[in-house]
Amino acid sequence: DDESVLIASTLVEDAKEGRNLTFILTGKCVRSYILYNNKWLRWLLYLSIGLILALAIFEPPAVTDMELPYWLTYVDMICFIIWRNVATSGRPIRWSRCLRPLFIINFPDGKQIRRAFRNIRRTVPDILNVLILFLLSVLLFALLALKLFYRRDMVYPDGSPYFADYFDSIWDLYVLVTTANNPDVMMPAYNKNNWFAVFFIVYLVICLYIFMSIVLAAIYNNYRRNLKNEIKSAVFMKRQQLVKAFDLLKVVRHDVPVITHARWRQLTSVLLPTKSHVYADLMMKILDDDNTNVLSKKNFMNMADLMNVHLSEVKDRITLQEMLFPNFYNHRYSKKFKFVVRHRFFRYMFDLMIAVNALFIALDIDVADWFFLSVFLFEILCNLYVAGIKEYFTRFWFTFDFLVIGSALVASIVEKILGRSDEELRTLDVLLVLRVMRLVKIFGSVKRFKVILQTLLNIGTSIATYGGVIFVFFYTFAIIGMEVFGGLIHYYGYDPEAESGSETAFCGNPKLKDSFFYKDHYCGNNFNHIFKAMVLMFELMVVNHKAARLYFFIFHMCTVVIVLNIFTAFILEAFILEY
Amino acid sequence: DDESVLIASTLVEDAKEGRNLTFILTGKCVRSYILYNNKWLRWLLYLSIGLILALAIFEPPAVTDMELPYWLTYVDMICFIIWRNVATSGRPIRWSRCLRPLFIINFPDGKQIRRAFRNIRRTVPDILNVLILFLLSVLLFALLALKLFYRRDMVYPDGSPYFADYFDSIWDLYVLVTTANNPDVMMPAYNKNNWFAVFFIVYLVICLYIFMSIVLAAIYNNYRRNLKNEIKSAVFMKRQQLVKAFDLLKVVRHDVPVITHARWRQLTSVLLPTKSHVYADLMMKILDDDNTNVLSKKNFMNMADLMNVHLSEVKDRITLQEMLFPNFYNHRYSKKFKFVVRHRFFRYMFDLMIAVNALFIALDIDVADWFFLSVFLFEILCNLYVAGIKEYFTRFWFTFDFLVIGSALVASIVEKILGRSDEELRTLDVLLVLRVMRLVKIFGSVKRFKVILQTLLNIGTSIATYGGVIFVFFYTFAIIGMEVFGGLIHYYGYDPEAESGSETAFCGNPKLKDSFFYKDHYCGNNFNHIFKAMVLMFELMVVNHKAARLYFFIFHMCTVVIVLNIFTAFILEAFILEY
Numbered sequence A, B: 001d002d003e004s005v006l007i008a009s010t011l012v013e014d015a016k017e018g019r020n021l022t023f024i025l026t027g028k029c030v031r032s033y034i035l036y037n038n039k040w041l042r043w044l045l046y047l048s049i050g051l052i053l054a055l056a057i058f059e060p061p062a063v064t065d066m067e068l069p070y071w072l073t074y075v076d077m078i079c080f081i082i083w084r085n086v087a088t089s090g091r092p093i094r095w096s097r098c099l100r101p102l103f104i105i106n107f108p109d110g111k112q113i114r115r116a117f118r119n120i121r122r123t124v125p126d127i128l129n130v131l132i133l134f135l136l137s138v139l140l141f142a143l144l145a146l147k148l149f150y151r152r153d154m155v156y157p158d159g160s161p162y163f164a165d166y167f168d169s170i171w172d173l174y175v176l177v178t179t180a181n182n183p184d185v186m187m188p189a190y191n192k193n194n195w196f197a198v199f200f201i202v203y204l205v206i207c208l209y210i211f212m213s214i215v216l217a218a219i220y221n222n223y224r225r226n227l228k229n230e231i232k233s234a235v236f237m238k239r240q241q242l243v244k245a246f247d248l249l250k251v252v253r254h255d256v257p258v259i260t261h262a263r264w265r266q267l268t269s270v271l272l273p274t275k276s277h278v279y280a281d282l283m284m285k286i287l288d289d290d291n292t293n294v295l296s297k298k299n300f301m302n303m304a305d306l307m308n309v310h311l312s313e314v315k316d317r318i319t320l321q322e323m324l325f326p327n328f329y330n331h332r333y334s335k336k337f338k339f340v341v342r343h344r345f346f347r348y349m350f351d352l353m354i355a356v357n358a359l360f361i362a363l364d365i366d367v368a369d370w371f372f373l374s375v376f377l378f379e380i381l382c383n384l385y386v387a388g389i390k391e392y393f394t395r396f397w398f399t400f401d402f403l404v405i406g407s408a409l410v411a412s413i414v415e416k417i418l419g420r421s422d423e424e425l426r427t428l429d430v431l432l433v434l435r436v437m438r439l440v441k442i443f444g445s446v447k448r449f450k451v452i453l454q455t456l457l458n459i460g461t462s463i464a465t466y467g468g469v470i471f472v473f474f475y476t477f478a479i480i481g482m483e484v485f486g487g488l489i490h491y492y493g494y495d496p497e498a499e500s501g502s503e504t505a506f507c508g509n510p511k512l513k514d515s516f517f518y519k520d521h522y523c524g525n526n527f528n529h530i531f532k533a534m535v536l537m538f539e540l541m542v543v544n545h546k547a548a549r550l551y552f553f554i555f556h557m558c559t560v561v562i563v564l565n566i567f568t569a570f571i572l573e574a575f576i577l578e579y
């Protein structure tokens, strides 16, 4: 009987958390399942995934000075080691590396990311028509551009040919849709004859503004429909779990299956071990809205939602200082002080201090920083005293304030000890960022901005989901890019004296001699290690390389055209609901 | 009594056309109003507005060789002539010129554009909070960037200072939101320390992806609400006009106000003078859906919608060739021929011909062009014969075909006569465009694409409205730009030999000597006449000019952030309704 309570409480927990793993409803299985959901084991899983993904930092091409012996990082791939040692002349590539982000998707907590990928998979067939029509338009315009421009002996300023063949033509026009080569791609034709601008304007209006809007429309429409379905199936699943839990706990009274008060006590003692009996009884009172003193099936169905509501017990609301020094805390002066701190003029005063601080930062006056730091520290202590620790850290702006000022205090002390001699100015940088972050607090004081920021905070976890999706794409593409293009370009600095002959000239690639890639100092953008590769993929196109073009095209289609538009659709829906 | 019929028919006409000008309901006034709505007078009005707007071509700074004596184009501004002649040393600027696009907005037919502007005016207060928060974020990030980068002695590749003061910092980051200086603005910091990339990525995620999506959400939401209101008020107005018309025509029968058959005949003879009595009686039959042989007020309210439905009379449906040679057209062989032409294999065959034509164009084989031209001409003649002229030109793809092939025929003949010696190859260009346009027809054969293209055609007039709105903004900004920045930069070609000393070096502006503006051959982008100014405004920022920055900022906010987002909102709504 204890077992059925355990199973029921696990089912309720699953309904509350929105987990949807099925397990056999026996005592043995549920105990394994509980172990599987254990917090520490979960964190161990996250750590392992993090480690596997971080391997890219240490594997060649590695971050400078971070490379580990290959057999140390390749522990997962015995056959790779054998291959590498037997056939040393070959260049084995482990294509499986780029599949590593699948670990993020394929574990239970990656549910949100998996849902986003499901959304993408369902959206693609619907927008395929639009995408094909768009690509056909690009092909047609490219044909037209080729015919219009190739007879006229035009060249780019760096001497490279202008719309020389059909593939170049397609490429240049496709890149124009990303606006990356606007207006450079237009200038040679425009300088020849101003009327050629009409061609480029018509192209941009049709292929960028109209087609990309249609793609967004298709994605947005799909997103809304999918969202409705996802919510429907999530609600259905939650009901199923609660029905199962109810069936395990029910007792038949007057031909009606119900949960008695005793059973309820058993369930809550497993489900909410930290809460008191009073709390459990209160929850039952709330659920039992027809006052029958037992919970019917209908009553019990609100269980999961109720658990997500934060009910604070009176003992939680008593602050620590009130418990320790009740006489002092409830004294007349203390009460007056609390009144002052809670008054809006108190907040206005510190907002004014932030504004003054902003002015000091803008004018580069550092001397007053200790003063400001202590003023803001004083504010934190006042608020902590009045609100109590628990209440304080449930408020976003208080917590934000605490973290920013606290970190600034730590960084300031570190800086004081180390002195300003540190050439890289690293602590100073952190301090600066924190100082400026302080100013963000003032946004929280304006009500109109608060609504926007609150919406952003509410959808924060979902934004993180899309961050995860984009990370998966970036990581995969970065690994492929490193394997294919790594080492083609190096960053050696830009010394105009040593430009000819030496091996370090022109980013180590003589092909780049007259290119804008070199002249614009883009050599830092390369695929020589994972961070470089992840930071900027867009620069690829400048290296005139067919494989690079295909790579860029697929990357742009996946990440920009589809994922970024789904992200936009998500923000659209979230803010339209809010307004 | 004739007068009330005339007034009523004008009111019905207004309801049909969606005009909402009010006029006094007397015979004299309605005759003036009819004159005002006269087709030829309207075209005269359009012509005048076109002429006034075209003045910008002929006024200094004029298109090369197009400048007219100032007193000829300034006929509207006597005081300017006096000022110019009296105070020749001053440089009078006629700021009123940039108000000329108001003519487009403020005449009755500019209703759609006016509605779009009303939409913009109503949207701005709603998105103001988001825009202010966005600008504050930019200011904050700019402060942070200034603090992070100014101590490090970095410079851009062309030697210009990097985040040197607060205004530069704001400017560079604002331009980054337009992606125009991505990744150039990042490279110096990135080359110094790769971690600085984090700053730029955080900035782009917050200010570009999130804030711009929120702006789009606010605009889209507003757009939908406004659209609903506009439609509601348009329907209300139409009802009011029809009620007035009904009151003028009504006769009381059995205490119920109705329109009799005689009155209906009177009305239709004024309203639809080209249609027969049979047609008018049919319309009355359709409206009189309760078969009372008179029109009640409720019946009459459907009048305007019915007039927008195209009812073709049987005599319209008889083709011209059937009328002229009835025996021949209805002969057995002719019928067989018609069957063949209407068969889908007939269409497939010509689609195949287009594909073959595409291949020939891609491979640059011109010899077969006369062959293809005659094949497609044959197709047009077949379809014309089968469908008849009237029916033929109501079908979009037939008309498109006719225009493209017809123009190609004319252009080919012109080319044949002139020969290929023409250096500018102008006829050939037109011919090429037409040849490639032919390929577009194949899109119309695929059903999936047809839906998308049909939607685009349906919203074509509305797209034109937004074209009008953008034209108004561009024209206004172009005029201001010409007055302020005209003549600062010239295009003299790029002769590396003559680069120093001479007046034509560096686009006629020594400030540009080492700039990328000159090296990237952007000198064609200038404000020296209206077309140049309208084609590209974005290049301004390169000229390091405070006024230019303010100008660019306002232009970008108005045109890109607001108008382009409203355009996207419009396409979103149109395509979501369609799917």
Ligand code: NA
Pocket (backbone or CB within 6 Å): A179, A180, A181, A182, B179, B180, B181, B182
């Ligand atoms: Na760009």
